[in-house]
Amino acid sequence: MLKFVLKRLLHMIPLLLGVSLLTFLLMSLAPGDYFTTLLQNPQISPDTVARLKAQFHLDQPWYVQYFYWFKSVLHGDFGYSMAYKIPATSLIFARLWNTFLLSFVAMIMAWAVAVPLGIWAAVKKDSWIDRACSLIAFVGLSVPDVLLSLLALWFAAATRWFPVGGAQSPYYDLLTPMQQFWDRVHYLILPALVLAASSLAGIMRQMRSNLLDTLRAEYVTAARARGLGEGWVIWKHALRNAINPLLTIFGYSLASLLSGAFIVENIMAWPGLGRLTMEAFFAKDSYLVVDSVVMATALLVMGNFIADLLLAWSDPRIRLK
């Protein structure tokens, strides 16, 4: 198991290097940089701009920039945000945490609803509940995240039950810890619900088809033949074997979860990595874009790694491979 973990961890290093190199290359292809707009300002002399550019190594070719960036990352420093005028490290980690929180809560919500519904639909195959679930799944798979987020925004504005945008109230620092907690929950709930709703359908369908597959297996027939109760057969024999493929789905669903979070963050003004990426993109804050893309990738790769660990833990055949 330890060897498996180490192998997977080592595998991540070239991947993240490749991702950062690719984003750096792409950002360098972009015409102009953050300081190009400053050149039009008559109050700032071209010399100052040139000096600032040199300070951020923006006058060097992209691979030299990459080298400087990489060197500072090794020291735990993710560069400096030119637009925010603060070190990128603190910014990036605050946003990373927000994205993680949003995705994590949404995932828990989605699974908590989707798995029981999937089981229910599979056990009562072809009943009205199964049909209703498959209809929900089709609708859920087809509603674009953009529309869902806009509807949630409309809902929040119309009912005034939820705040429109942000992650905490402006007077957050004045609240007691308990109030702070509820404040965060209040701001988190709507974006998380939207994100959960968008990933619910896929998990539900997968759970249903997994369970249906195992219910057809011979060991289930054998269990029934031994006269075991239907509930026992489902819980003890079928369900346990249907959970395994779900762990694989967990790994796959992370990518779409992060893309969904990107949309939700941008529309519902949740200060996460996706929103930061767009802000940095528009401000041409190139290092910040690279940082966010690398961080988002790291989040995805770590999630997949955890999914693999869970899979290896539940299925010894994978460990031995």
Next chain:
Amino acid sequence: METAAPQPNPVIEQPLSPWQLFWRRLKRRRIALAGGVILIGLYAVSLFAGFIAPYRYDRIDDRSFFHPPTPPRWQGFHLVMPRYEKGPGTFNYRAVLDDTKPVHFFVRGDKYKLFGLLPASIHLFGTGDPNYPVYLLGADQFGRDEFSRLLYGSQISLSIGVVGILLSFSMGMIMGGISGYFSGRTDMVIMRLCELIMSIPALYLIISLRAAFPPGMSSAKVYAMIVVILSFIGWASMARVIRGMALSFREQQFVLAARALGQTHLKIIVRHILPNTFSYVIVAATLSVPYYILGEVVLSFLGVGIQEPSASWGNMLTAAQNIEYLRNYPWLLAPGAAIFVTVLAFNFLGDGLRDAADAKSN
């Protein structure tokens, strides 16, 4: 030769070809057929968008900012359009009931180019009088007809899915075919590249790719750019699956035979290996079109795709991001409904195709 009464002989029936079997299984799935019919309708409408739309996508009417949806009314046996007056307050419109104009079919109106080629000015319906506008889905913040823009937008949003799929799937098939057929080092390099692309969350990669292009390009260039960006990401997952298939076909006799006959590697891949993956590819393509449509929607919505005044379903939704607009003028969400219907139809059709392609499911 004479035979007596025809003997019942079931064996004599011609065996059905795989495609006939496929079609027979598909026909049994009503929902899939419904999805297909809806899609044919949507694509037909988008083809004739200029003709069906009563106005041009960029026609601005400064008297109808946020005009609400106003369907024509029946007056006897005629469809009529009342004149609307802006009441006091902001964007309050009231119908003047006794001042109406009949709605005509095949009426002359804004100039447009049918199929982007033939200059024309006949529209399917309209009053022919700018004082009596027909706003089936209301007007946006510039007084442009939402319905007309929806139709013009469908030309971009619907076609981008198909064009994107064609490009990325052909690339994915060729790369996957090469990877699986040659294996070894080529395979290693291509697969690592696929992994790299697939390990970046799609939208983050889309935005970094977008950064490599200059802002403020013409609509045609932006269109091409979106296709290139989405295909650059989309080919990877396709290549992975095709590679696995190609790997299994590589040692099979028909490939060995082709090789023994001295065919070139490229010909073996394109003519012998890839056709065997078609049934998978068609299903996967149908189910992937929505991702390309949504990709365009997100890019245009975020303001880095199709630019105003051109209409796309994505950039039309941008107006709905303003909470005041959204609350007071909910018809701005119409493109969202259009996206939903399109994606739903693709999912219905793709699901049916998948079941029909799977010979075991009956």
